Amino acid sequence: MKVRVEENRRLSADFQRMRVEWPGALPEPLPGQFVMVRTRSSTDPLWRRPFGVHDFSRRGGSASAALLYQVVGPTTRDLAATAAGESIDLLGPFGSGFDLRGKEHWLVAGGRGVAPLFFLARRLIEGVRSLRAMIGGCTESHVMQVEELREIGCPTEVATEDGSLGRRGMVTDLLAGGLEGISDERRKDIVVSACGPEGMLRRVSGLASAYAVAARLSLDTLMACGQGYCQGCTVKTRSGYSLCCREGPVFDAEVLSW
Amino acid sequence: MKVRVEENRRLSADFQRMRVEWPGALPEPLPGQFVMVRTRSSTDPLWRRPFGVHDFSRRGGSASAALLYQVVGPTTRDLAATAAGESIDLLGPFGSGFDLRGKEHWLVAGGRGVAPLFFLARRLIEGVRSLRAMIGGCTESHVMQVEELREIGCPTEVATEDGSLGRRGMVTDLLAGGLEGISDERRKDIVVSACGPEGMLRRVSGLASAYAVAARLSLDTLMACGQGYCQGCTVKTRSGYSLCCREGPVFDAEVLSW
Amino acid sequence: MVVPADLTARLGPLTLPNPVMLASGTCAYGLEMEPYGDLDGIGAIVVKGLSLERSEGNPPPRIVETPSGMLNSIGLENIGVEAFLRDKLPLLREKGARVIVNIYGQTLDEYRRLAEILGGAEGICALEVNISCPNVKKGGLLFGQDGRETRRVVEAVREKTARPLLVKLTPNVTDVGEIARAAVDGGADALTLINTLQGMAVDVESRRPALANVLGGLSGPAIRPVAVRCLWQARRAVPVPLIGVGGIHGARDALEFIIAGASAVQLGTVNFIYPGRWREVVEGIEGYLQRHGMTSLSQLVGSLEI
Amino acid sequence: MVVPADLTARLGPLTLPNPVMLASGTCAYGLEMEPYGDLDGIGAIVVKGLSLERSEGNPPPRIVETPSGMLNSIGLENIGVEAFLRDKLPLLREKGARVIVNIYGQTLDEYRRLAEILGGAEGICALEVNISCPNVKKGGLLFGQDGRETRRVVEAVREKTARPLLVKLTPNVTDVGEIARAAVDGGADALTLINTLQGMAVDVESRRPALANVLGGLSGPAIRPVAVRCLWQARRAVPVPLIGVGGIHGARDALEFIIAGASAVQLGTVNFIYPGRWREVVEGIEGYLQRHGMTSLSQLVGSLEI
Ligand SMILES: Cc1cc2nc3c(=O)[nH]c(=O)nc-3n(C[C@H](O)[C@H](O)[C@H](O)COP(=O)(O)OP(=O)(O)OC[C@H]3O[C@@H](n4cnc5c(N)ncnc54)[C@H](O)[C@@H]3O)c2cc1C
């Protein structure tokens, strides 16, 4: 489905944010869901690419969604070169969302992983949940949307591996510090929602199980279809294989068999 | 080789003209030669595409070439979307040129076939040859560079199939009329140089042989390499196969075995 | 006035209102395609390959993108034939879908039992026998890579069912014509060509195979020239109707197969990218017939001039 | 400090300073590539397949573009072995090019005579036997589609020359390993995999084959997964060095083959699009070795972890 680009803004050397119209024919997206995007009609690259919904808003009768993307290959390069008024080809929204229930939410993002978590933060604030965010990246230019998170009222800490912004270190160090400093009682009320590179998610998972907090991880697998047709995006869970695009991309850390 | 686009101008609904820098490392092109162009790094479309050199000029130490192209597929669509300051990937110049010798030159173009003939006209005028041009197309928006030809001093007649510009009919009707109206003696001095769709070139060839004038035709074959590596662009001649990209694209009408 | 063209696809005992099917393994159990158009508009839906028992399939990673194609080693994951009949088929029938069931076994006996079970089920318009499966008795070789084994599988299924029988051939053979003849000798009503080409990719950074299974099946536009060639070779080898599949991305591609001799086509990998594409292909074929003054699909089938 | 890596490619009796060759039929007689870099920087140049007599090749159209690939039916047009030795080889030697001559015959005797003629010529570093040619005695089948015929061709050539002998295999077979074994049994020093995949395309507007010859060979990135698979299958079947070819577009692709077991690679179709690409591939392989702390190419060859 062709959707019109309303805005496309460069945020740093390799990150951009795009706002697109959200046609009435599409269901309203939930935080954690994603869309499948295609920028060319040629057959290389062949597949659509998944992008988490970064934000969503309605104004009057019309709606728009935002995507936050890191420019890494042909599709994201094409996206970066798309001007407002042009269109992109998008299907969705697909997949399961993050968990909006729970007393206290900790959002943990690595690099472009902040994309779906910003939308989650917005919905959690609308639902008047208690929340905080921890955003990490290798360097300053990979840490996105910190001000925007604070603006919508989400307390946000930052870590970079090179120390160029916030605390020097991994975002999971922030998480470890946070979990360490609180009581067992309070930990029961916490839901960690995380998105980022696999190594980071594994550490989040490890911390969550060590401190006995719930964790929901948004996984990144290769996806040919994004909607359950190809059975290619399999994730190993304790009860067998699951499709990342349909049962995920958000999984309980507990069910994953890593 | 990456070359910088200096100007890219829309001429009609589906024609554009692009000026690119011509690096000093490349030999100076001759009228009738072509370049092989690529606009993407993905592998579909796979091949470069050939484009005749439409014009060439030097200013001071630098040189630039013009391409005139009809937007028909992915490469020409990409070309049309390339802004001044961006680059395209170009190899060349390849192939044989038109014949600059001869007393009187008649240039016959169908549609985008005017591309190499304009450059030929410029060189012929520089060489103070007597010349005239006949430009045809199915409709007005496919007849390009008529004013420019007249400006550089080339008398130019026009025919369109729908009569929207110039005489109604085929450009080969103009050629037939011209050849009909002159003496056998004068015909000996004439070289017809033609570029256009195959049907038109066949008619030019037929007229040339009927009126015993010399004709040089620029052929359009599929080309994978444009420079003699693949042996894919074969043209049947009376003495066997020839490579369009190396022995052509310009052939004596006589030697072709159609 | 444009006369509507007759798009009926004739596949021996099987007749479909139009020649555009969805290929096995690329549309799950068909129901998943509903958001992109009413299922009864599709020529036929070939559901994911079914085995006797539910199968988990191969470990991940199972897919990788390649130039204009993809490799998959799904490993024929499926819910099993009984679950299909119980949970999926009734819904498909309700929607008016024409259902073709793709089956695979690891022994002749498994093929036989599948044919028996499905032979009795209502609302299935044909069986498609996938013989691109490892022949347990013959090491790495597939049933479909050997003429005799091919014939034996098809005979085994044929004995157990009177339903229209399609046999789907692998391109990974020296002589497609030979396998085609064997399948027809075994009792196939029509042949489907082709299944995926065997391929492999390496992740150069980790120096591991890109697929956990090492080898996978190549599909998508990259393989279309091979698929058209196989179809044409089969056409010269056997007199039965053929179904073309492999790299069809749009109507133009479907027409290549039809002109080369296919009575119908299947869309596979394209469903992942443009899930509603089947409709455009149907319309594109109809438009082509009208533009070329033909009144029925059968005039176009095999019209290639050599 | 970055230590320069040893890029020497070891192919049995043949040693090359780097593993990047140009594939037969994609660089004419090599000389045509000079504008894009000194010929002595190329690992080796495999010239256009030569036959005893000059051959005109097939009628046009001979090529057509396909998704991430192309079909060709050049028909092995070439100037003949004598003209090559007289007109091309001296110039190639002058430029310091390492020349491998690709040969094909239509009978065993033609192969023998080619080997004799070339066996005596100076300045050829190896022969590459193309067995993807129609076997005149066996109808449509190619020599390379049959194990026994493969062995006979290789033996015939082997008898007549002591030069390093490469044998180039076709992927259009059921079992690449079997043909690889036959070629090695016949006396091959190394194997080149793969030649083109057989394919076909239809021009839907004219309803004619896109190639005058109807069938053609598919090459380019589209076939890379098939080529890597064949290379890997050959590696498991035979102990001789292997040369990988098929769809290499850049260094990353070359590394796929090397990691899967290729001691060298050949660039084919990419020469049409990026004629100087061989240099970037050489540099890319060297950079990879350095980045991964390897000091020589041989550490990388066949390093795939399954
Ligand atoms: C559910 C989900 C949601 C996502 N949401 C977002 C989002 O909101 N924002 C965002 O920026 N990204 C997101 N991604 C990731 C995004 O889909 C990928 O980065 C996408 O591949 C980019 O496409 P591309 O064509 O630009 O680059 P690609 O060509 O796909 O390359 C992407 C990266 O992968 C590497 N790569 C490519 N092919 C291979 C291979 N065969 N083996 C190893 N590495 C390879 C490349 O080197 C490159 O670094 C999401 C992914 C998933 C699964």
Ligand SMILES: Cc1cc2nc3c(=O)[nH]c(=O)nc-3n(C[C@H](O)[C@H](O)[C@H](O)COP(=O)(O)OP(=O)(O)OC[C@H]3O[C@@H](n4cnc5c(N)ncnc54)[C@H](O)[C@@H]3O)c2cc1C
């Ligand atoms: C020597 C030479 C010089 C040329 N000079 C010029 C020039 O100066 N200006 C200019 O505009 N053009 C020129 N051309 C033609 C130009 O190279 C082609 O139009 C080129 O293919 C355009 O590339 P594309 O990617 O935009 O479109 P393509 O995808 O290549 O498509 C071009 C056209 O061909 C059709 N087509 C594509 N594939 C097939 C197929 N398999 N079978 C049948 N039809 C098909 C398409 O429908 C489309 O109409 C020249 C050609 C040659 C050989």
Ligand SMILES: Cc1cc2nc3c(=O)[nH]c(=O)nc-3n(C[C@H](O)[C@H](O)[C@H](O)COP(=O)(O)O)c2cc1C
């Ligand atoms: C992910 C995937 C799964 C497949 N599963 C099956 C299957 O279960 N049974 C079968 O006969 N073919 C299966 N195929 C093969 C397709 O039906 C089809 O023959 C092949 O992909 C070529 O067509 P395409 O290029 O249009 O995809 C599968 C293909 C893909 C890509």
Ligand SMILES: Cc1cc2nc3c(=O)[nH]c(=O)nc-3n(C[C@H](O)[C@H](O)[C@H](O)COP(=O)(O)O)c2cc1C
């Ligand atoms: C136009 C063309 C001509 C070819 N001619 C020959 C040949 O004469 N002998 C040969 O052994 N292979 C020939 N080949 C095959 C290539 O050498 C190579 O094996 C094949 O194209 C796969 O590699 P690629 O995908 O990199 O092109 C030819 C390929 C092409 C595209």
Ligand code: FES
């Ligand atoms: S991406 Fe195809 S099933 Fe998940």
Ligand code: FES
């Ligand atoms: S286009 Fe390759 S030889 Fe002419």
